[in-house]
Amino acid sequence: MSAINRMDNPVCPASPDEATLADAEVLECPYPTYSLLREQAPVFQDPRTGIWVITRYEDLRMVCLDTERFSNHRPSNDHAKLTGNARKAYELFLEKGWVPGESLAARDDPEHKQMRAIFDAAFRPKRIKALDGEVKVLAYELINAFIDDGHCNFVKQFAVPLPLIIICRQMGATEEDIWQIKAWTDAWYRGRGFDLSEAEVIWATEMEIQAQHYFQPIFERLRRAPDGTLLSDLVNTPVPGWGRTLSDNELHAEMMQDTFVGGSETTTNALSAGIMLLARNPGVWEQLKADPDKHLRTFCEEVVRLESPVQGLTRTAKTDITLHGVTIPKGAVIDARFAAGNRDPAQFERPDDVELERRNAASHLGYSSGTHYCLGAPLARRELYWGFKAFIDNVEDFRLTPGRNDLRHYPNYGLRALNELHIEFTVRADRRSVG
Numbered sequence: 001m002s003a004i005n006r007m008d009n010p011v012c013p014a015s016p017d018e019a020t021l022a023d024a025e026v027l028e029c030p031y032p033t034y035s036l037l038r039e040q041a042p043v044f045q046d047p048r049t050g051i052w053v054i055t056r057y058e059d060l061r062m063v064c065l066d067t068e069r070f071s072n073h074r075p076s077n078d079h080a081k082l083t084g085n086a087r088k089a090y091e092l093f094l095e096k097g098w099v100p101g102e103s104l105a106a107r108d109d110p111e112h113k114q115m116r117a118i119f120d121a122a123f124r125p126k127r128i129k130a131l132d133g134e135v136k137v138l139a140y141e142l143i144n145a146f147i148d149d150g151h152c153n154f155v156k157q158f159a160v161p162l163p164l165i166i167i168c169r170q171m172g173a174t175e176e177d178i179w180q181i182k183a184w185t186d187a188w189y190r191g192r193g194f195d196l197s198e199a200e201v202i203w204a205t206e207m208e209i210q211a212q213h214y215f216q217p218i219f220e221r222l223r224r225a226p227d228g229t230l231l232s233d234l235v236n237t238p239v240p241g242w243g244r245t246l247s248d249n250e251l252h253a254e255m256m257q258d259t260f261v262g263g264s265e266t267t268t269n270a271l272s273a274g275i276m277l278l279a280r281n282p283g284v285w286e287q288l289k290a291d292p293d294k295h296l297r298t299f300c301e302e303v304v305r306l307e308s309p310v311q312g313l314t315r316t317a318k319t320d321i322t323l324h325g326v327t328i329p330k331g332a333v334i335d336a337r338f339a340a341g342n343r344d345p346a347q348f349e350r351p352d353d354v355e356l357e358r359r360n361a362a363s364h365l366g367y368s369s370g371t372h373y374c375l376g377a378p379l380a381r382r383e384l385y386w387g388f389k390a391f392i393d394n395v396e397d398f399r400l401t402p403g404r405n406d407l408r409h410y411p412n413y414g415l416r417a418l419n420e421l422h423i424e425f426t427v428r429a430d431r432r433s434v435g
């Protein structure tokens with residue numbers, strides 16, 4: 001295994017019979033398991049979850065592109081069929097908040113296409129370009145706040161606030177509330193693990209309902225007085241073919257799933273993963289520092305490829321599907337494991353290494369592919385670019401603070417999130433406090 005993503009004793013199943021992805025130790029370093037599945041069981045039914053896991057690059061692209069056979073619809077949206085904890089959560093939403101509607105990411109065409117039109121308009125290139133200057137200023141401001149200390153917790157002091165403040169400004173939220181919002185987004189994805197107790201599900205649902213009560217008055221204000229922000233566009237633009245704007249329930253689903261979790265947690269995790277990769281690959285750090293103009297864009301792609309903040313997302317089989325001689329039955333849940341495809345040697349040479357000269361770096365599946373391709377990718381790319389650029393412009397050298405990092409990830413099936421990242425650094429003599 002390469003020097004990166006090293007763990008003392010990663011779980012290395014000897015055969016697919018021993019493999020599972022529903023285990024916190026496996027998820028801590030899933031790459032040996034991905035490699036085994038890619039080679040020996042490219043269509044693998046996980047015995048612990050019943051989910052069908054797809055791991056080869058070409059197969060994953062096919063899954064993303066073939067919307068006739070693979071649906072984004074999630075069974076959790078069929079409210080009448082909910083049982084157990086899922087039903088309890090649904091009833092709590094009914095009683096105290098808003099039952100989240102189907103998000104953009106969970107819809108199929110034609111509804112997906114119609115809804116995506118208002119999102120594409122809201123995320124138009126002109127707006128992302130206008131945000132670029134804001135992202136840059138904020139990245140340097142955040143570094144300036146801790147540069148004289150010579151050390152920081154990079155997750156808390158940089159990787160969380162950068163994307164979260166940017167999205168707060170666009171979604172009508174107040175910057176001072178970012179830690180409250182972060183607590184809600186953490187609860188959101190922690191409430192989606194396997195084997196959760198009833199108490200855990202209720203806690204996560206209550207947290208989401210708190211967030212709904214925070215956002216609801218913002219929707220109402222923007223309906224009365226549009227203000228040109230991204231959320232204002234989403235609230236007020238009618239969906240083509242629907243004859244109406246998004247309902248409160250649909251907007252609440254967007255706020256949590258697609259925007260604050262999908263758009264902010266992911267970028268946070270990519271920023272922290274990038275600094276961890278640089279700490280473990282001093283040669284890459286030197287190369288990047290020597291010529292950021294040449295290498296930085298590729299580095300941003302390599303981070304998303306190698307550490308895939310979204311490790312995988314589900315699809316549902318619309319029909320019986322046979323692939324590599326294995327039949328996935330109609331109705332089965334499929335896990336498109338983007339992170340496994342991103343290290344497929346059939347697509348990427350030396351797939352476990354950061355390669356700043358990699359020509360096909362951007363062909364990774366970290367932002368998915370096809371019709372559900374990440375809507376926020378242009379913004380995420382600018383946040384990663386300015387995040388790392390501000391770091392390079394200020395830091396001469398750095399290392400992980402001895403004794404302060406366990407470098408473990410929060411155990412989550414879908415998202416890969418470093419808990420913390422303490423670093424100590426020396427400052428560049430020619431440091432730049434503005435970009």
Ligand code: HEM
Binds near residue numbers: 064267308310
């Ligand atoms: C490094 C950061 C990011 C990563 C790795 C990432 C990853 C992804 C992935 C893998 C999907 C595909 C869903 C699928 O195929 O089912 C997706 C969709 C989406 N992302 Fe991102 N994302 C990032 C940043 C953002 C940002 C900054 C935003 C917005 C502020 C955003 C908003 C969305 C939305 C709305 C969708 C749904 C698109 C659709 O279904 O049409 N993402 N993202």
